[in-house]
Amino acid sequence: MERILVIGGARALGAAIARRAVKDGFEVVVGARDLTAAEGAAREIGATAVRCDLQDESTLxxxxxxxxxxxxxxxxxxxxxxxxxxxxxxxxxLLAAFTAKVIGPMLVAKHFAPVLRPTGSMVLFSGVVGWRPGPGSLVKGTTNGAVEYAARHLAADLAPVRVNAVSPGVVDSGAWDRLGEGKAALLSRSAATTLTGRHGTSDDVVDAVMWLLRAGFVSGETIHVEGGGRHKLA
Ligand SMILES: NC(=O)c1ccc[n+]([C@@H]2O[C@H](COP(=O)([O-])OP(=O)(O)OC[C@H]3O[C@@H](n4cnc5c(N)ncnc54)[C@H](OP(=O)(O)O)[C@@H]3O)[C@@H](O)[C@H]2O)c1
Known part of the structure; x- marks a missing residue:
């Protein structure tokens, strides 16, 4: 049975990936900075848990x-x-933002390089804001752009282990629930920026991740799961 570690796996997209991976027959380890949260999420889906804080190298x-x-x-x-x-x-x-998306995953690569099986892979998370500058998007956009380069360079560094990234558009993953009534407006605004005319679902993203795990001839790529938004004329 193949083993997958999902860091961020206690919540939102990470939890959806962990749940699907169990369903698809993987041995799943849920990694989160809060071990109790990781254990709770793992228990629900029949996985195990480990503490992984991307801001704390010793946990990695x-x-x-x-x-x-x-x-x-x-x-x-x-x-x-x-x-x-x-x-x-x-x-x-600013440093924390770069650490969560770029430096942390590089340190994951550092510590897991001896542990990753050669037929395996890493999947990093970018996001459409990297390709859509706007007010307040400076940090998220730059870290998302850096993730694309990190995936390329880590792929060369860790080969034959494959490294790819997924770049979602706005996805109703649970992360936006904090907006309360504002969530519906955000989702409908974001749908209007896509070619497909809708916002993303967790399944859209999970499908892409599961495909990448199996795509044995794909490495160093960023897969855009954002309804073609980057190609929509203003
Ligand atoms: N949802 C969207 O619309 C969307 C759009 C574009 C890109 N993305 C990208 O997709 C990824 C997942 O997003 P999401 O929708 O699932 O919501 P999110 O709220 O961005 O999820 C972030 C995840 O990262 C974890 N995390 C934060 N700091 C961490 C740390 N120091 N160590 C370990 N884990 C840490 C969080 O776990 P805790 O429970 O510990 O907080 C949570 O599981 C993110 O990279 C996000 O930027 C999402």
């Missing part, structure tokens, strides 16, 4: 040691948004 080293008998795939969904204009930037939040 410890997780790799715990799973040293081998891991086939690692998915990292972590993000730490800092959605402000340039004049409002906070150095620590």
């Amino acid at each position: 080293a410890a997780a790799a040691e715990l799973l040293k008998d081998g891991v086939d795939h690692i998915v990292t969904t972590g993000s730490a948004p800092h959605d402000v204009r340039a004049r409002e930037l906070d150095h620590d939040k």
